Amino acid sequence: MTVLEGWWAYVFIAIAGWLATDLWRWLGVLAGNRLREDSEALNWVRAVATALVAAVIAKLILYPTGVLEQSPLWLRLGSVATGAVAFFIGRQKPAIGIATAIAVLAIGLHILGV
Amino acid sequence: MDDGQTIGTRRDWFLTGMKGIFSLPAIILMLSFVGFCAFTAQAGIPVEQVVFMTGMVWALPAKVILVSSILGGANLVTAFIAVTLSSIRLMPMVAALVPEIRTEKTPTWLLLFLSHFVAITAWVFAMERVQSVPRERRIAFFAGFGITLVLANMLLVGVVYQFVAEFPPIVAGCLFFLTPVYFLASIWSSARHPVIYVALVIGLIAGPLFYWLAPEFDILLAGVGGGTLAWLAERNWRRRREARA
Numbered sequence: 001m002t003v004l005e006g007w008w009a010y011v012f013i014a015i016a017g018w019l020a021t022d023l024w025r026w027l028g029v030l031a032g033n034r035l036r037e038d039s040e041a042l043n044w045v046r047a048v049a050t051a052l053v054a055a056v057i058a059k060l061i062l063y064p065t066g067v068l069e070q071s072p073l074w075l076r077l078g079s080v081a082t083g084a085v086a087f088f089i090g091r092q093k094p095a096i097g098i099a100t101a102i103a104v105l106a107i108g109l110h111i112l113g114v
Numbered sequence: 115m116d117d118g119q120t121i122g123t124r125r126d127w128f129l130t131g132m133k134g135i136f137s138l139p140a141i142i143l144m145l146s147f148v149g150f151c152a153f154t155a156q157a158g159i160p161v162e163q164v165v166f167m168t169g170m171v172w173a174l175p176a177k178v179i180l181v182s183s184i185l186g187g188a189n190l191v192t193a194f195i196a197v198t199l200s201s202i203r204l205m206p207m208v209a210a211l212v213p214e215i216r217t218e219k220t221p222t223w224l225l226l227f228l229s230h231f232v233a234i235t236a237w238v239f240a241m242e243r244v245q246s247v248p249r250e251r252r253i254a255f256f257a258g259f260g261i262t263l264v265l266a267n268m269l270l271v272g273v274v275y276q277f278v279a280e281f282p283p284i285v286a287g288c289l290f291f292l293t294p295v296y297f298l299a300s301i302w303s304s305a306r307h308p309v310i311y312v313a314l315v316i317g318l319i320a321g322p323l324f325y326w327l328a329p330e331f332d333i334l335l336a337g338v339g340g341g342t343l344a345w346l347a348e349r350n351w352r353r354r355r356e357a358r359a
Contacts (some may be wrong), residue, residue: 002187010166017171017180017323021201028208029222040349042206045223047313047348049203053297053338054317055324056175056200060294062322066156067287068211080295087299092194095138095301102288102296110286 053056071105071114127251131258134239135266141301143235146296147176147267149289153178153280156286157185161275168268173233173359174203174293179333199334207237214244215252224253231260234297238304313344 004012061076068076083101090096134140147168154164161179171177176197183193208229216225232240240256247255277287301314321339324332 002185003160004163004184007158009163010195010203012184012190013163013167013170013180015175016183016190017167018196020198021171021173021176021204022230024201024203024205025208025232028205028228028232029212029225029229030213031205031209032216037274038306040347043307043309043349044342045202045206046307047345048337049206050301050310050313051317051320051344052200052333052337053175053203053301053343055321055333055340056178057240057294057297058321059325059332060178061291063325064290066153066284066290068201068290068334071287079291080298082318083295083299084352087302092303094142094296094303095327097299099291102292105291106284106288109287114283114287 067114071109072112075105075108075112079108119169121248121251123233124251124254127247127254128258131255131260132262134259137239139192139235139239139349140263140266142292142296143174144267144270145229145289146293147270148274149280149286149292150174150177150317151271151274152281152286152289155275155279157181161272164275165268168271171197172230172264173201173204175297179292195285196333197336206303207234208232211237211240211256213254214241217253220253228253228257228260231257234300234304236260236263238300241304247342273335292310309345309348312348313341316340316344316347 020031061080062073064071064076079101082104086100087093087097151164154167155161165181167177171180179196179200180193185197188196211232212229236256236259239259244255246250250268280288298314301310305314307309317336319338320336320343321332324335324339328335
């Protein structure tokens, strides 16, 4: 694992982090109400953006770092699946799905003695 | 100032926005930040860099990708591409929010500045509640919430950093897991277009698939490839349904 040091770390974060994200926000402001809500191009942008974030989510669940690295995959997938069931039963309230998934994970980790 | 009497002053609405820090989405985000802080502390990223990153890169998925790129030894260009591709979604989010909060008198520089505070949590919060705020005060309301949320999390990360490494493993593990679970639930529940659901499911499958096929470009390929597939599938399905109707 690499860790950046000194002023270069801040330049790196400013360019690859701040500029890389705020660029889209500025374009978003400029597009403003000029962007047609019903256009097919915007639909494609939405799909690509969501798939990107979904890929990040999947990696965080399947290949976690730190403590969860030693936890079994079936426990992590089981927590998410149980949370999803609770989420849909609970009228798609995020808090219900999140609390259930985390509770299942915590119980599982406790039983396994992690 | 007669105006201020009837709809409340800018300061009042800024304060109302600030109080949003105690709402459920803000609290979940703060817990996710504790989890993110544990992730960076375990990876050995210095606390000053984590606080700086929290304020400057205001999007949790972008931050996770940035940290992963740094840890993986990626160069500046590769890291920039990975982060910027994950942040494309900010453009339509901001574009959808701007017409809701501005008036004809709102200067563009102010919108450019405030756009920095738009991320999933602030966006969902604002889109939900801005309807009940007088139009002339929506900028103040959003600024109050957005700025408070960023500053509170910078402070939080700076304070908890030295403790997270000593957290019991169960707590650290659960907090880390909060991030993916929170994103899944909030994206699904705030989706306003059918294509979002399709793209979310395909992306969840495409991510690991491309990680297995081409680990260096997995996120990029899963996003562009999986997203395009989702868009084609949803469009195809929509057109067939329209043809039948």
